[in-house]
Amino acid sequence: MIIPEYGRTLTPEEWRPVVDEMLEATHIIFTTHENSDGDGLGSQVALALALKALGKEVAIFNPTEVPPNYLFLKELHEINLFRDRDEESMQEFFLADLLVVLDANLHDRIGRLWPHVEFARQMSRLKVLCIDHHLEPEDFADITVCETYASSTGELVCDLVTALELRTGQQLFTPEVASALYAAIMTDTGSFRFPKTTPYTYRLAGMLVEKGADPELVYDRIYNALTPEALKLLGLSLSNIKIIENGLISWLFITQEMLEQTGSKLFDTDLIIRYLLSVPTVKVAVLLVEMQDGRCKVSFRSRGKIYVNQLAKHYGGGGHMNAAGCLLRMSAEKAQLVILEDVRKFTLEQVDS
Template sequence: MIVPGYGRKLDLKEWSPVVEALLDGRHFVLTTHENSDGDGLGSEVALALVLRQFGRTVSIVNPTEVPPNYSFLKKAGGIVLFNGRDEDAIQELSLSDVLVVLDANLAERIGSLRPHVQFAKELGGMKIVCIDHHLDPEDFADIMVCEQYASSTGELVYDLILALEAKTGRKLVTPEVAEALYTAIMTDTGSFRFPKTTPYVYRIAGDLVDKGADPSLIYDRIYNSLTPQALKLLGAALSAITIYDDGMIASLFISQEMMKTTGSKLFDTDLIVTYLLSVPSVRISVLMVEMMDGRVKASFRSRGNIYVNHLARNYGGGGHMNAAGCLLQFSAEKARKVIPEDVRAFLNAHLSE
């Protein structure tokens, strides 16, 4: 794998099929994965704003609600929540000639939208485009650009917009587009501190700031907007963390009862996973959150060259080398017993290599 450096050049040939599909299409639906984050949301909002500059009809339809700290993106992009029965969203899918899936390279990651996407494709020949940067992509799209070297999907969408500018001769990065892309890249690089934050990423960030993104404001909106409910959950969760195996593994289970008591919601757990890896000795952490339907969402984090996406893949999930997740198809009681032991076995296997 070649990681782009400071002087990386735009690969117009790679982006040509995507550019052609976007310029030929007239009615678009954009979406991202369940439990959306800054990268998925920022990428789809940026692309929507660009496509609307070409007079295209664009709808953003997501399988789960937008977390409150990203409400500024929801306002900018007009994001609609699909609850599985939304007739307007189903109609948008049936009318669209291009669906763009951003920040998800597995079809199941779009959740409740998946069967309706399949039906719309069979009914009207809708073209599916996928843009992503995670490991182990699934071949479900007509056109896929999945580059694992990229820091974020936002980095790839930035390149796509440059390719569109080269093709059309238009300047497309407005202040609103810059804000959405900066959000995508900043959040998925951990505020520019993760390993894939190459010199090229800093160049992109500088360009986006030059074109209207406000780094201080964006950071404040995302990371300094905790609700009282989220703070209560954080307090309860920190006292329940378990650290074992000589401090190398940290785990935490958040029950529905804990969330009801604190009045918190699923997206309030996103901040908590970062605390699990804050102890220097911890090599792998797992956060398990009980869902309303009884299933469990598991989020894995790791240090160094420990590929926790392989661990998540055992349960139908995926993600990055050091950050991955899955939705467990069994009870919370079983998850609390099985997952910590699986994490232990996985780490021991890694240490014995």
Template structure:
């Protein structure tokens, strides 16, 4: 596992094992985490385009459907959504030389895809490569490049692809690749606002614009393409936000009933959490969503030195210092009581530590 110190890039030599693995594979399957986002999707379509240019057979197989605001990305229609009943995609995985997981470092984040990847790997030649930037990686891949200093997986993909250009002696960042990488970096940096948005990130974003990415059009497509049902969900949700503990904690629970009444889907909840952190006094924001199977999806956001990834990790999840999540195998009422109690205790302990 390669984890360099903060603020530097991996050079061509350090990327070499990853490049060798990609160039050695003939049939490559790319995937990302459940409930995919701009970073995972942008990284996938960019890498897929590069590998196809290099003559590889490439498929993108994701565990859940693509949020509609990313439908503008080139070749996004080529992404298949995995279904355990779909024999074609199971066969696709079993015949692959290499499976590449992007923007996740836990095998369970692949959903049911992992079961088939693991089985095919045991049978023969299949290898697994993981490229990610989150904390607390699981040791499950044949090669894992986990750059926790990076702003996004898109930043890592930019570095990897530019290293590949040196290796193969060919320009690989076309306009389509630049668009995918720009989406990845823009979304995971909160439109270039989050703490890991270093001068280098601005420089690579500028290079992607120079190579064809249109920042105005991309921003408009990602953030101004709400479906009516998503807007209805937002309206219903805003009235249900609660503030507790001296307005230091905000939380919201979204039920299946609320999703059904507004005609919304799970990915429509992603735009809501930023409102939970909109009050300046809030230190931790918690969004809980009831899943169709009765489990509860929990997303955390925080300010400053409040490491919400530690809460998520305690419940089998993970993420960043200030943005993390987990999936609880509990019904909503129990999950809400458990998580709010945990968050209250965690915030108090964090405040005590920070005062010392």
């Protein structure tokens, strides 16, 4: 497992084990976490395009659908939804000799895919690579590269594509690859404003623009693509936000009834949490969404040096210092009681320390 210290990036030589596996493989599958975002999707599309240019058979299979505001990435490369009983999905896994997991460092983050990955590893020669930047990686892959201080997985993939170029002598940063990676980095840095946005991150963004990425177009496709249903859900949600503990905590619970009332989908909830942290006094924001399968999706956000990934880890999740999440296998009523009490204690301890 390669986990460099803060303030440096992986060199082409350090990428050698990953490059070796990718160049030796013939059929490669890419995947990312459930409820995919710009970083996971942009990283996998960019890397798939780069390796396809090197003559590899590539395919992308994800555990959940692509959110509407990222559908433009499907125009750059096909992104398939993995289905348990779909023959094409299963055949792809048994033909593949390499699976690349991007933007997820816990095996259960890829959801329904994981049991099939385990089975394919037992029955064939499938190897697993993990490339990620979140805290506390799990050692489930044959090779794991986790640069926890990178701004995004897209930042890491930029360096990996550079290493592939140096090894093969082939130009791989096409406008399509550059656009996908720009989307990855832009979204996971909050449009270049989150704490891990470094001078190196800005230099990479500039390089990607030089290679053909259109910042205005990418931003517009991602952030100006709300559906009417999502806007209805936003309006309904804003009226239900609760501010507690003298303004330190903001809290919102989205029920299945709210989703049905507005005709919105689970991915429509992802942009709402930013409003929970918009009140200056709020240190910790919590968004809890009731899911159809009985689970509850929980998203945490924080300001300053408040490690909400520790909250998420307590429930089997993970993430960044200021942005993390988890899935709870309990009723919505119980989840609210349990999470809210833990968030109260955690926040007060963090503020007082």
